Amino acid sequence: MILLGIRQKKLETAHTMVRLHQMMDEARHQTWDLQVRISERIEPAALVQSLRRSPLNVEPVTATPKPAAIIKPTPENPRHAD
Numbered sequence: 360m361i362l363l364g365i366r367q368k369k370l371e372t373a374h375t376m377v378r379l380h381q382m383m384d385e386a387r388h389q390t391w392d393l394q395v396r397i398s399e400r401i402e403p404a405a406l407v408q409s410l411r412r413s414p415l416n417v418e419p420v421t422a423t424p425k426p427a428a429i430i431k432p433t434p435e436n437p438r439h440a441d
Contacts, residue, residue: 410417
């Protein structure tokens with residue numbers, strides 16, 4: 360009897376895990392859809408102006424390379440620096 364109870368609990372837990380994963384996928388898809396809708400409606404110049412007027416301290420989402428990390432070509436090897 361105890362083994363049947365453990366088995367049932369295992370099945371219930373697996374079902375709950377699947378449902379939670381489905382909910383996470385739905386939320387992820389909703390986020391992607393909203394990002395697409397926003398990107399279709401926004402104009403970069405208007406966004407920049409709005410951000411300049413805003414008191415928010417906004418940082419770039421993508422990392423910019425540091426000057427030391429930029430590899431400059433040399434005459435001997437046009438693709439890599441020493």
